[in-house]
Amino acid sequence: MKKTLLLFLFTTLVLTVSSVAAPSPPTSTSRTLHLPARSIFSPGANQWDGEVLEITRGRGAKIGWYITAKREEEVTVSIEYTCAESINQEYQISFDGQDRFWEVPISDGVGWNRVELGVFRVRPGLPVLVLLVPPSNRKYKHPIRFRSLILESETAGNLAAAKPVKALVIPDATPGFGSKLTAHHPALELRDLRSEDSVWRVTGMALRSPKELLFTTWEGDLVALSIDDLSKKAVFRRIAQGLSEPMGLAISDGRIFVTEKNQVTELIDEDGDGTFETYRCLSHDWPSTIDYHEYLFGAVVRDSHIYFTSSVAMGIRGTHNQQAPLRGSLIKVHIDTGATEIIAGGLRTPNGIGFGPGDSILVTDNQGEWLPANKLIHVQPKAFYQFRSRPPWHPYDRPEATAPAVWLPQGEIAMSPTEPILLPESWAPYAGQIMFGDATFGGLQRVFLEEIDGIMQGAVFPFSQGFAHLFNRLELTANGELIAGGIARGKDEKFIERVSGLTQIRYTGKEVFEPLAARLRSNGIEIEFTQPLSKNEGWNPAGYYVTQWGYQATQNYGGQKVRHRRSEVRSATVSTDRRRVFLELPELSSKEVLRIRLPQSLTSTSGQHLWTGELWYTVNRIPKDLVGVVRSAPQKALITSDPFFHFSAGGAEGALYQNFCAACHSLDGSKRVGPSFHQLAGSKFNVLDPESGEKRAITADAAYLRQSIIEPDALIVDGYQNIMPPFGGLLSESQIKGLVKYIIKASNSK
Amino acid sequence: MLLSIQSARLAEESRALLFDRVRINRYSLDGLPRSISIRQGQDIWLGYDLERATLRKVWRAPSGKAGLTSGFTTRSLGTTLFEDKTQESWTLHTEQQELPLKVRYLGCSQGEGYFELSWELRYESRKFVLHERISISKDSDAIKASRTLRVKGLRSGDSLPLPNSAGEAWHSAENISAKSLTDEQWNLIYLP
Structure with a gap:
């Protein structure tokens, strides 16, 4: 890594400041484009004073403009602002994903100050998002006020402000078709392995032998489970204790390795009596603090090296936007010498590592600051995956991050993705695909990967919900059974008891009709099904609801979906064996995600209906010479008596509840990690204001619910933890309004 | 429940x-x-x-x-x-020089009646292993606490002075301030 280059790119911008007059109006022939503060696409949680935006809060704020360009060229961006007192964190300027930081200079108090923020490259064509991203602090002592950004280009009339894309109208959803599944996959048989007197919060799993599974727990235990005959009562045996927040377990040639809070430990049974006398520190060659959010996640062993990931701290990040050096890394340690190497950086909460195709390493990461969505990463050496704090820089930090193989949109298909595993032959037709769990969204999701021009990308499909536990770790036994270990956060003992523990999952091989894979073509996407479609089905392009968007990472929680729009499906062509449908997509664009809803009416030749009907495909690269074949639909194939999608009032909001809220807030009064919505609206209860430390009574009205969605850490309901992420950056204003309305209505329903 | x-x-x-x-x-x-x-x-x-x-x-x-x-x-x-509120660590006393040592924690063992901590101490290519045992039971009510230390890999004539604040407070079996580790023998020191 060329440090000088990084310094050049990221050196805080403190350039010439000068007082300026009122902005000139934009003209189509001007080289200058004014973007007035008043025209940002969402005011977020900030305040207005006439034409001036007073930025008082970071989390949840969305300050952005869409622009378009006719030709590619360099653009200089400046800002007009005032700032009464310095703040301890920088602003982020995100120009179509290119980042700069701005340490806000104190202004002289006379008129408006203008400062150059950086020079960026604008691309022609699709609208480009320019974001001004405040630091994460919830509130600043003295507000920063600003009234416009000024963009200057060489070519007159090249730039124009664009209207933000209209909020999409989302079709009604049912489980597996727009909202989360609610039942377990028909080809799975489940057995809850809980015992009457044990609650295991599973943090690591590995087979010690074909007959014995070991797992670590959040409480610091190592537990053995005989899997020789699980049809009898599951017998758990604690074999070690006193581990320090272990979050990963790997076994290699009988040697046991645990990734603890801040070191990799080998547990050694010196005399072979079954107890471990030595906790050998294999490596701790990276700085750590006492931040609660610093973990080591993993682990897997390959070629005498253990691989695991480290998460970033949240405490000092929140107050000073800093990290201990090297946090957020994929780390490799030799299991004999302890020699330690940083493989990749820019990770946030990478709570899942596993092998992918060709012995590659896959990592899942959790949405949040710098991660606009969850990720499945196909790790590349020396890659940087975008989470950054400053200073000090991660050695692999660079302006443009490496894209994940698959984006896992928050609340749509993931919320806290966990360990990925490669499915074996016995799981045909899913063999070779990836399965991963989720510690809040729940269930198991399935990923198909393909390589285009050396870059991995693919599609994620909903696979199964309906489990008792929230799966954190997965392990396949020698006979292909999956043992899945659950975990729970919080302090609610009943909730912890319910969702923690192990599930034995047997794949029966029963044929289930569902989308199996999705392969990108130069002009669209081909979807493969597990069974042939019924004759004349699948040809109608109106049956496919396709949307697409890009992501723009921000230093605030929850990045931005960019250009979220409905895509034209020009044609649908069913293959001659009727196992594949090619959708012709003229607006296909790289660095975007495609979400595809399938017609719920599709049936297979065996008469089955679809188990699920949606997928999310990440377009990192569009293949150049791989054209999907378009054929004319047979007669009658385009005739349909019913519309494929309905758009009824409240339908979309119900899906938002299911996807964003249901994991933690019940509608029936049952206890989950957050307060139930049952009879919530209009009720009075005590909340804690973390800023003042005072408790006070509050009424749950629409304003309170709205604030709780945008800024959940502003007021904490008495008796609950401050763990809800803010959704202000993820949901549009109309979505938030709709969700509040839905919660009030559902809250009052019997 | x-x-x-x-x-x-x-x-x-x-x-x-x-x-x-x-x-x-x-x-x-x-x-x-x-x-x-x-x-x-x-x-x-x-x-x-x-x-x-x-x-x-x-x-x-x-x-x-x-x-x-x-x-x-x-x-x-x-x-x-x-x-010990200082940031002092171990040094190598050799040929009338005090050389700073790099420290690497090696792990912890539990034996019959004690815990043992181990570290690798390194100066350039020279490596030593420091062991410290803490008895689970207290030897005597007359003392506040006790520890036993030894170092492996020292050359004859070299020593590892106990970090200052420790040396002043801890006593050897001869009831004098504990000074340094010089050989591979276990050294019992106690807090009077």
Whole structure:
């Protein structure tokens, strides 16, 4: 890594400041484009004073403009602002994903100050998002006020402000078709392995032998489970204790390795009596603090090296936007010498590592600051995956991050993705695909990967919900059974008891009709099904609801979906064996995600209906010479008596509840990690204001619910933890309004 | 309820397992991310800074109470008997020079009646292994705490002076201030 280059790119911008007059109006022939503060696409949680935006809060704020360009060229961006007192964190300027930081200079108090923020490259064509991203602090002592950004280009009339894309109208959803599944996959048989007197919060799993599974727990235990005959009562045996927040377990040639809070430990049974006398520190060659959010996640062993990931701290990040050096890394340690190497950086909460195709390493990461969505990463050496704090820089930090193989949109298909595993032959037709769990969204999701021009990308499909536990770790036994270990956060003992523990999952091989894979073509996407479609089905392009968007990472929680729009499906062509449908997509664009809803009416030749009907495909690269074949639909194939999608009032909001809220807030009064919505609206209860430390009574009205969605850490309901992420950056204003309305209505329903 | 039953059952089970948290706590201590706390006798705790290979603190737990708060960020509770507030670490005394040593924590073992911590100390290509044993029981009511140290790999004539604050407070069996480690013998030192 060329440090000088990084310094050049990221050196805080403190350039010439000068007082300026009122902005000139934009003209189509001007080289200058004014973007007035008043025209940002969402005011977020900030305040207005006439034409001036007073930025008082970071989390949840969305300050952005869409622009378009006719030709590619360099653009200089400046800002007009005032700032009464310095703040301890920088602003982020995100120009179509290119980042700069701005340490806000104190202004002289006379008129408006203008400062150059950086020079960026604008691309022609699709609208480009320019974001001004405040630091994460919830509130600043003295507000920063600003009234416009000024963009200057060489070519007159090249730039124009664009209207933000209209909020999409989302079709009604049912489980597996727009909202989360609610039942377990028909080809799975489940057995809850809980015992009457044990609650295991599973943090690591590995087979010690074909007959014995070991797992670590959040409480610091190592537990053995005989899997020789699980049809009898599951017998758990604690074999070690006193581990320090272990979050990963790997076994290699009988040697046991645990990734603890801040070191990799080998547990050694010196005399072979079954107890471990030595906790050998294999490596701790990276700085750590006492931040609660610093973990080591993993682990897997390959070629005498253990691989695991480290998460970033949240405490000092929140107050000073800093990290201990090297946090957020994929780390490799030799299991004999302890020699330690940083493989990749820019990770946030990478709570899942596993092998992918060709012995590659896959990592899942959790949405949040710098991660606009969850990720499945196909790790590349020396890659940087975008989470950054400053200073000090991660050695692999660079302006443009490496894209994940698959984006896992928050609340749509993931919320806290966990360990990925490669499915074996016995799981045909899913063999070779990836399965991963989720510690809040729940269930198991399935990923198909393909390589285009050396870059991995693919599609994620909903696979199964309906489990008792929230799966954190997965392990396949020698006979292909999956043992899945659950975990729970919080302090609610009943909730912890319910969702923690192990599930034995047997794949029966029963044929289930569902989308199996999705392969990108130069002009669209081909979807493969597990069974042939019924004759004349699948040809109608109106049956496919396709949307697409890009992501723009921000230093605030929850990045931005960019250009979220409905895509034209020009044609649908069913293959001659009727196992594949090619959708012709003229607006296909790289660095975007495609979400595809399938017609719920599709049936297979065996008469089955679809188990699920949606997928999310990440377009990192569009293949150049791989054209999907378009054929004319047979007669009658385009005739349909019913519309494929309905758009009824409240339908979309119900899906938002299911996807964003249901994991933690019940509608029936049952206890989950957050307060139930049952009879919530209009009720009075005590909340804690973390800023003042005072408790006070509050009424749950629409304003309170709205604030709780945008800024959940502003007021904490008495008796609950401050763990809800803010959704202000993820949901549009109309979505938030709709969700509040839905919660009030559902809250009052019997 | 289930968690309570489990706690009782695990407490019983844990007596048969090593690294019982009643005796040894591997969470952070008093803001030190890499630390370890070991209980000696009924109420004495010794807290180590694993990155410096030094004893950070010795304290007596309040009567009838635990000596540590719960959770990862544990804090010592009770009366401080010894505390090293410096950032000093080990040096190599060789040919009338004091050379700084790099420290690498190697791990912790539990043996019959003791815990043992190990570190690698390194100066350029020269490596030593420092071992420190903490007896689970206290040798005598007349002392506050005791430890046993030895170093492997020293050349004849070289020594490892105990970091200053430790050397002043801790005494050897001859009831004189503990000064340095010079050979591979175990050296018992105690806090009077």
